[in-house]
Amino acid sequence: xxxxxxxxxxxxxxxxxxxxxxxxxxxxxxxxxxxxxxxxxxxxxxxxxxxxxxxxxxxxxxxxxxxxxxxxxxxxxxxxxxxxxxxxxxxxxxxxxxxxxxxxxxxxxxxxxxxxxxxxxxxxxxxxxxxxxxxxxxxxxxxxxxxxxxxxxxxxxxxxxxxxxxxxxxxxxxxxxxxxxxxxxxxxxxxxxxxxxxxxxxxxxxxxxxxxxxxxxxxxxxxxxxxxxxxxxxxxxxxxxxxxxxxxxxxxxxxxxxxxxxxxxxxxxxxxxxxxxxxxxxxxxxxxxxxxxxxxxxxxxxxxxxxxxxxxxxxxxxxxxxxxxxxxxxxxxxxxxxxxxxxxxxxxxxxxxxxxxxxxxxxxxxxxxxxxxxxxxxxxxxxxxxxxxxxxxxxxxxxxxxxxxxxxxxxxxxxxxxxxxxxxxxxxxxxxxxxxxxxxxxxxxxxxxxxxxxxxxxxxxxxxxxxxxxxxxxxxxxxxxxxxxxxxxxxxxxxxxxxxxxxxxxxxxxxxxxxxxxxxxxxxxxxxxxxxxxxxxxxxxxxxxxxxxxxxxxxxxxxxxxxxxxxxxxxxxxxxxxxxxxxxxxxxxxxxxxxxxxxxxxxxxxxxxxxxxxxxxxxxxxxxxxxxxxxxxxxxxxxxxxxxxxxxxxxxxxxxxxxxxxxxxxxxxxxxxxxxxxxxxxxxxxxxxxxxxxxxxxxxxxxxxxxxxxxxxxxxxxxxxxxxxxxxxxxxxxxxxxxxxxxxxxxxxxxxxxxxxxxxxxxxxxxxxxxxxxxxxxxxxxxxxxxxxxxxxxxxxxxxxxxxxxxxxxxxxxxxxxxxxxxxxxxxxxxxx
Amino acid sequence: xxxxxxxxxxxxxxxxxxxxxxxxxxxxxxxxxxxxxxxxxxxxxxxxxxxxxxxxxxxxxxxxxxxxxxxxxxxxxxxxxxxxxxxxxxxxxxxxxxxxxxxxxxxxxxxxxxxxxxxxxxxxxxxxxxxxxxxxxxxxx
Numbered sequence: 001x002x003x004x005x006x007x008x009x010x011x012x013x014x015x016x017x018x019x020x021x022x023x024x025x026x027x028x029x030x031x032x033x034x035x036x037x038x039x040x041x042x043x044x045x046x047x048x049x050x051x052x053x054x055x056x057x058x059x060x061x062x063x064x065x066x067x068x069x070x071x072x073x074x075x076x077x078x079x080x081x082x083x084x085x086x087x088x089x090x091x092x093x094x095x096x097x098x099x100x101x102x103x104x105x106x107x108x109x110x111x112x113x114x115x116x117x118x119x120x121x122x123x124x125x126x127x128x129x130x131x132x133x134x135x136x137x138x139x140x141x142x143x144x145x146x147x148x149x150x151x152x153x154x155x156x157x158x159x160x161x162x163x164x165x166x167x168x169x170x171x172x173x174x175x176x177x178x179x180x181x182x183x184x185x186x187x188x189x190x191x192x193x194x195x196x197x198x199x200x201x202x203x204x205x206x207x208x209x210x211x212x213x214x215x216x217x218x219x220x221x222x223x224x225x226x227x228x229x230x231x232x233x234x235x236x237x238x239x240x241x242x243x244x245x246x247x248x249x250x251x252x253x254x255x256x257x258x259x260x261x262x263x264x265x266x267x268x269x270x271x272x273x274x275x276x277x278x279x280x281x282x283x284x285x286x287x288x289x290x291x292x293x294x295x296x297x298x299x300x301x302x303x304x305x306x307x308x309x310x311x312x313x314x315x316x317x318x319x320x321x322x323x324x325x326x327x328x329x330x331x332x333x334x335x336x337x338x339x340x341x342x343x344x345x346x347x348x349x350x351x352x353x354x355x356x357x358x359x360x361x362x363x364x365x366x367x368x369x370x371x372x373x374x375x376x377x378x379x380x381x382x383x384x385x386x387x388x389x390x391x392x393x394x395x396x397x398x399x400x401x402x403x404x405x406x407x408x409x410x411x412x413x414x415x416x417x418x419x420x421x422x423x424x425x426x427x428x429x430x431x432x433x434x435x436x437x438x439x440x441x442x443x444x445x446x447x448x449x450x451x452x453x454x455x456x457x458x459x460x461x462x463x464x465x466x467x468x469x470x471x472x473x474x475x476x477x478x479x480x481x482x483x484x485x486x487x488x489x490x491x492x493x494x495x496x497x498x499x500x501x502x503x504x505x506x507x508x509x510x511x512x513x514x515x516x517x518x519x520x521x522x523x524x525x526x527x528x529x530x531x532x533x534x535x536x537x538x539x540x541x542x543x544x545x546x547x548x549x550x551x552x553x554x555x556x557x558x559x560x561x562x563x564x565x566x567x568x569x570x571x572x573x574x575x576x577x578x579x580x581x582x583x584x585x586x587x588x589x590x591x592x593x594x595x596x597x598x599x600x601x602x603x604x605x606x607x608x609x610x611x612x613x614x615x616x617x618x619x620x621x622x623x624x625x626x627x628x629x630x631x632x633x634x635x636x637x638x639x640x641x642x643x644x645x646x647x648x649x650x651x652x653x654x655x656x657x658x659x660x661x662x663x664x665x666x667x668x669x670x671x672x673x674x675x676x677x678x679x680x681x682x683x684x685x686x687x688x689x690x691x692x693x694x695x696x697x698x699x700x701x702x703x704x705x706x707x708x709x710x711x712x713x714x715x716x717x718x719x720x721x722x723x724x725x726x727x728x729x730x731x732x733x734x735x736x737x738x739x740x741x742x743x744x745x746x747x748x749x750x751x752x753x754x755x756x757x758x759x760x761x762x763x764x765x766x767x768x769x770x771x772x773x774x775x776x777x778x779x780x781x782x783x784x785x786x787x788x789x790x791x792x793x794x795x796x797x798x799x800x801x802x803x804x805x806x807x808x809x810x811x812x813x814x815x816x817x818x819x820x821x822x823x824x825x826x827x828x829x830x831x832x833x
Numbered sequence: 834x835x836x837x838x839x840x841x842x843x844x845x846x847x848x849x850x851x852x853x854x855x856x857x858x859x860x861x862x863x864x865x866x867x868x869x870x871x872x873x874x875x876x877x878x879x880x881x882x883x884x885x886x887x888x889x890x891x892x893x894x895x896x897x898x899x900x901x902x903x904x905x906x907x908x909x910x911x912x913x914x915x916x917x918x919x920x921x922x923x924x925x926x927x928x929x930x931x932x933x934x935x936x937x938x939x940x941x942x943x944x945x946x947x948x949x950x951x952x953x954x955x956x957x958x959x960x961x962x963x964x965x966x967x968x969x970x971x972x973x974x
Contacts, residue, residue, distance in 0.1 A: 201886075204886065204888070204897075209888060209890050209891055210888065211890055211895055211897045212897055212901075259891070268891065269891065273891070316963060317862070317893035317894075318893070318962060320892075320893050323889070335891070454927060457925045457926065457927075458926055458927050458929075458930045460910050461911050461925065461926045461930060462926075462930050462933065462934075464910045465909045465910070465911065465934065468838055468905075468908065468909050472835045472838050472905075473835055525890075525891075525895075526891075526892070527892060537892050556908060658929075662929055662933060662936075663933075665927075665929050665930050665933050804933070804936055
C-alpha cells in the first residue's frame with residue numbers, strides 16, 4: 001500500500017475486519033493504576049519526563065494541527081524513509097530528539113571511529129524495517145490465501161490500525177534508553193530493582209505471550225502508557241487511528257512482542273521477536289558504521305517471512321493446539337520464516353555473535369563503558385547522593401553528559417563536577433582509556449593440568465562458580481575493585497618499582513568488568529511451515545560444536561582495567577586478591593590476553609610476601625607450574641591415622657576422605673596439605689593419650705585454657721610440632737596455630753550431650769574467622785564434651801569428623817576431634833548398646 | 834549473587850544428584866514444560882517462588898528465564914557449551930560437587946535428589962507428550 005493510500009484511509013477503519021475475533025481490550029486506566037501501584041517512583045518520574053518531553057507536541061496539536069506533514073529521509077541502510085505526519089510530530093519532540101546524541105553503540109566509537117551513530121537514526125531505520133516486514137507478510141498473506149496445498153483463505157488482512165501502531169512502536173521502542181545506551185542500563189535497573197520487577201510482572205500479565213523484558217523496554221512501555229502520551233495519542237488532531245484509546249496498548253504490545261491488541265496476530269513479532277525490525281536495523285547499521293562485514297542478508301530475511309496457519313492438526317505442541325481449538329474457525333496465524341529463508345536466518349544468528357565479540361565486547365569498548373559507569377558513581381560519591389531516575393535521563397547527548405559530570409559544562413539544578421570527576425571525564429574525552437592489567441576466565445585457571453579430566457572439570461566449575469557468585473553483580477565487581485585498590489596502594493608504598501609516577505592511585509582508577517548482560521541467542525524461537533502445512537520451530541543445522549566453542553572462548557573473559565601507569569601495580573594486586581579471595585591463579589595465557597606477559601615480575605610477589613602483603617602460597621603458586629590444589633587422599637589419611645585406631649574401623653580413612661571431598665571438593669594448597677596430614681596424626685595420638693591416661697575422667701570442672709589447651713599444647717610441643725598460642729589474628733585470640741598455617745580451636749562443652757560431633761556451630765564461626773585471617777580454608781576443633789550417658793562415649797575412630805563450615809561458606813572445612821570429660825571410669829561403664 | 838545464577842546452580846545440581854544421565858534435554862520446550870510441572874508440584878526451595886515465569890509464547894510454552902539459566906550454567910562451567918539450537922546440554926560436574934553446591938544454597942542433598950528426580954520424571958512425561966513432534970525438515974529446500 002502506498003503512502004498516499006494510507007493517508008487517504010487514515011481516518012476510516014479498514015473495511016476488512018480481522019478474522020481472528022474482536023479485540024478484548026482491557027481498561028487502559030485500570031492498567032495505568034496497576035502500574036502506578038506496582039512501581040510508584042518509576043511511574044511518577046517517567047510521567048514527569050513524558051510530560052516535559054511531549055509539551056511541544058501538545059502545543060502544536062492544539063495551536064497548529066496542519067503543521068505536521070510527511071517527511072522523507074535519506075538513510076544509509078534503507079535508502080528513503082518516509083514518516084507520516086503523526087510520526088513527524090513525535091519525531092520533532094524532545095521525546096525522540098533527546099535520542100540524537102545517545103549513541104546506539106555506547107562507547108564503541110572510541111574503537112570503531114564510524115560507530116558513533118545515535119538512537120534517533122536507528123529508530124527511524126526500525127520504522128522502515130518494520131514497514132518492509134509488514135508489507136512482506138501482507139504479500140505472503142495474499143499468497144497463502146490463494147496458493148499451496150494448505151492454502152488458507154482465512155488469513156486475516158492487515159489493518160491500518162495494525163500498521164500505524166507498529167510504525168509508532170518502531171519509532172518509540174527506544175525512548176526508554178538513557179545516556180550511553182546499554183552501558184548505563186544496569187545502573188538504571190539497580191536504582192529501582194523491585195519496581196522494575198513489579199512493573200515487568202504487571203506488563204507480562206496484561207500482554208499475552210511476552211517473554212523477556214529488558215529494563216529499557218519497561219521504561220519505554222511506561223512512557224508510552226503514561227497520561228501525557230495518552231493525551232497526545234487521543235488528541236483529535238493526532239490522527240494515527242480512529243481507535244485512539246487503544247493505541248497506547250497496541251504500541252506497548254508491539255514493543256514487548258505481545259500478540260495482544262492486534263488485528264492480524266501474525267504481526268506480533270515485527271518489533272520484538274527472534275527476527276524483528278529492531279535487530280535487522282541495528283545489525284545492518286552497526287556493521288555498516290563500524291566497517292565490520294557480517295554477511296547479513298536483509299532482503300532475503302524480509303522476503304522469506306511467512307504467515308503460518310496453526311490448527312489443532314498442524315502442530316503437536318499442546319499449547320499451540322489449545323490456542324487453535326479456542327480460536328475462531330479453530331485456527332490462528334503466526335509469524336514464521338520460510339524453509340528457504342533458514343540459511344539467511346542462521347547467518348543472522350552467527351552474525352549477531354560476531355558483532356558481540358568484535359564490536360560490543362571489544363576490550364577497549366568495555367573499558368570505556370566501565371569508565372563511564374564509574375564516572376556516574378564517582379559523581380554521586382562527590383555530591384554525596386545518588387542520582388534519581390529523572391536525573392539519570394540526562395536529556396542531553398552523551399558527550400555533553402560527560403562534560404557536565406566532569407564540570408566542564410554546567411546545567412541548572414544539576415550538581416556534579418568535583419576534581420576527581422573532572423580528571424576521569426577528561427580521560428574519557430581524550431580517549432585515555434584504561435588498559436587491561438589482569439584477565440580472568442575459566443580457561444585460564446592454572447594448576448589443573450595434572451588432574452584427571454573429571455577432577456579438572458569439577459575444580460574449574462566450583463572455582464569459577466565462586467567467582468561468579470560475587471562478580472555477577474555490579475556491586476560485587478565494585479567490592480573486588482576496592483580490594484584490589486587497597487592492596488595496590490599498599491604494594492606501591494612498599495615496592496616503588498611498580499609505578500613511575502607521583503600521581504596517586506585512586507579508587508576510580510580500577511574497574512573490574514565481566515560481560516554478563518548479553519541476551520542469549522536462542523535460535524529456535526520462530527516457526528516454520530512445511531509444504532504440507534506442518535508447523536514447528538526450525539531445526540538449525542550448522543556445525544554447532546565448533547561454533548559454540550569459538551563463541552564460548554571469545555565471550556567469557558573478565559578484565560581488571562586501570563590507567564597505563566598503574567598496570568604493574570594493579571596487575572600484581574589483582575593476582576594477590578584473586579588468590580586470597582578465590583584461591584585462583586591465572587596462567588600465562590591470561591597474561592597474553594591482557595597483554596601483560598612478562599610485565600609482572602615474580603620477584604615482586606616474593607617482595608610482597610616479605611612485607612606481609614601476600615601469602616607464601618600465593619607467591620609459590622605464581623612461581624611454580626605445578627598442580628596447585630590437592631585433595632586429602634585415602635593414602636594420606638592411612639598414613640596419618642595410627643594403626644590402633646584404624647584397626648577398629650578399617651574404613652575410617654575412606655570415610656574421612658569422602659567427608660573432606662564433600663567439604664572442600666576443590667582441594668587445598670599443597671603447603672597446607674602437609675600441615676593438615678601431620679596435624680591429623682598429632683591429634684589422633686592426642687586422643688589415644690587422653691583415653692589411655694584417663695586424664696579427664698571423673699573431673700567435675702575442666703578449664704578450656706588451663707586444662708584442655710595446656711595439655712594439647714604440651715602434647716604438640718613434645719612431638720616437636722611448631723605451635724603458637726594466642727596469636728592475635730582475626731580480631732581476637734586464637735587458641736593454637738600449628739606450623740603458622742592451621743588454626744586449632746579448643747572448646748569445652750559443660751552440659752551433657754549425646755552428639756559432640758555436631759553440637760556448637762558457633763565454634764565453627766569463630767574458627768572460620770581466624771582461618772580466613774590467615775588465608776586458609778581448613779580449621780581443626782578440639783572439643784571436650786560431657787557425655788549425657790555411657791552411649792555418648794565412643795571408640796576413638798568415631799571421635800573424628802570433617803564437615804563443611806555452616807552458613808554457606810564456600811570452600812572451608814572443619815575437622816573436629818572430640819574427647820569426653822567428667823565421665824566415670826570406663827571399667828565401671830556399661831558397654832554401649 | 835544474582836537469581837539466575839542461583840537457579841542455574843540449583844537445577845544442574847539437582848539433575849546431577851538425581852541420576853546417572855548427565856544430559857539435560859533443552860529443545861522443543863521440553864525443559865520449559867518439565868520445569869513448570871516440577872515447580873507446580875511444589876518442588877524447589879521457597880526463594881525460587883516468583884523467580885520463574887511461564888508464558889504461552891508464539892512457539893508454545895516457554896519459561897522466560899531458561900535461556901539465561903542455561904547461559905549461566907554454561908558460564909559457570911556446570912554444563913557443557915550448548916549447541917545453538919539447544920538440543921541438549923551435558924551437566925559436567927560430579928555428584929560430590931553437585932552436593933557441595935546444594936549445600937551452599939542451603940539445600941539438603943536428599944531434597945536436591947527428590948527435586949531432580951521430579952524434574953527427570955516430568956521430562957520423561959514431556960518427551961512422551963511430544964512423541965511425533967518433529968522439527969521442520971531443512972532438507973526441503
